[in-house]
Amino acid sequence: MRELLRDVLLLQPAWHSKNTPEMEKRGRLVRRDVTNWLRAQLPAIARAVPDEVDDWAAEGSDGAGLKSEIPWARVHSASLSPSATLGWYVVYLFGARGDRVYLSLMQGATLWRNGEFQPRPRQDLWQRSGWARAALAASLLVRPDLVEKIELGARKSNLGRAYEDGNVVAFEYSLEDLPSDDVLAADLVFLCTVLSELYELAVVDLPPGDPAPEVVDAEVEAERVAGKARRGQGLRLDAAERIAIERRAVDLATQHLVAQGYSVKDVGATRSYDLDARRGEEHLYVEVKGTTTKWTDASEIILTKNEVDLHLREYPHTMLVVVSRIVLDHSATPPTASGGELRVVHPWQIAVPNLTPMSYRYVVGE
Template identity: 50%
Template structure:
């Protein structure tokens, strides 16, 4: 392992975006040889992580050869791609002077045509969240660093990796340790990764992640479609009782506000494609209510809800009650607080809608 890391760094000094013999050799090391060595360590790594099976992959190109290649250790359930979730990764500096073993995260998103960097403030909030989980005494982090330098200049991927780093160990080209030290360091990093994964599995809200209602809706779609690849964690994040408590709290907050505004309000959520019917004089509103424990950046809408509000505009409204507090220890669960954001009339912006599934007629019944 030591020799292979050194060879990649030496090849970095001959970097080009073209598939030259040097870059072809670099690719073989990143994607195959280093990955194979790491797979031999997986049984021990899985033991210290304590979160189920781990996988290894290396990448050195998406089109042109990447300036900063990498090989990562990850859970395929929790991080199905390098743009999603958390992982431990070897990042090779642009100038070949160092390789960083980093507890890191997805720092880009794919927009259908290119990888777009995630916003720095959001990445930093996630870094702070992850570091808070580790509760690291100084003795446990000796030799580790919270900042890394990949010498990528203005390279967006390199800057993203540097921002997204939680904890890292840097190895200079002339000081890469023996394999037993490399494996021990990797175990330490993977143990931290396990802590992050366990928190992800149980936390209601994680900075930069979809709220639990959104995650559960997407998981339900995946299960319905028989798609296991995108599933993360150990299952649904909210129980039926918890969902009901959040929904009831949101409806209560929205109803109270509408009453203060002079409306007569009826809860019609059990029988209609909207939640509240609000009447004030000759004004009749259909009101969609969404509750979430998250900051509310994303909500789930059904096809019927979208169709109805497109048809009923401008006699419609959207009430999002975000940052609801949920006491999961109470029986039944109790939801409280929440911040109401109210939009009336609500013009559904179809450019903000993202389909998460399609119904397809196979023709088998013809």
């Protein structure tokens, strides 16, 4: 691997957006040779990290169409980071001047817009990188040789700046002092163990700007029904996990209401609300939502049209119970759920401006 990194770096000063002989050789090195070396390390990575990640993959790119000034090769979870624009991963980034290469713990720093990759807003990248460094602080302390700032020296492309802004931490290797293959392999395994920790943390304490898994799944399903399924984007939760989360949320909401003196009936299977709660003359229509993530004032829930219509109509006899931080146990089949923190809104008045339509039914006329 040491020689492969060296060969790529020596070609970097000859960068051209067209597929010149130098760029053709660089492409083979990045997409085939470097990526194959990364794939050969995947068994060692899988042995070193918890079982929660079981779909490690590797890929490399030197540009989509035009040749990139900053080629890369990455290791990632195929489900949690299906493309380099999504999620978190560990990636080799080759400096434009050919003087250094970084092994970076990176986030999706670009967006595909108008037929090209464009940088995400700098403030968003900085905020997410800072969140990750704070969340991983204890694990990162053991490697004082990690750097927080990287300098790729891109001359023509804004993507280099986006990678710099999106970096969490990185190992920096200079062309004159590239480490041995054993050191490179050990550094890769270390960063992948940190990456697996980040994947686990991001399930409970969402990174800034990330939607909850339930919201992502609803968007994916809406696009699938509309015939516009996202490439590489699958559901974050399977049916058994969703059922376990929903059941745990309903159970905790029921316990809360019973403790308040209500008689409670679960009507979620037949009505447009989940719990029918009565106490004397009082009658409440209770909506229950469960999530594995931490609840914040910016958190979102998914509502059907019928749920919205009912709760608008029945206000102020309405209540919303959100159960956050539910813990899934995958050692059982089907998975079970435990824990949970309640947030109760009563009466619950839906603020129409806060509703975002995700899909429409449309009658096509003649």
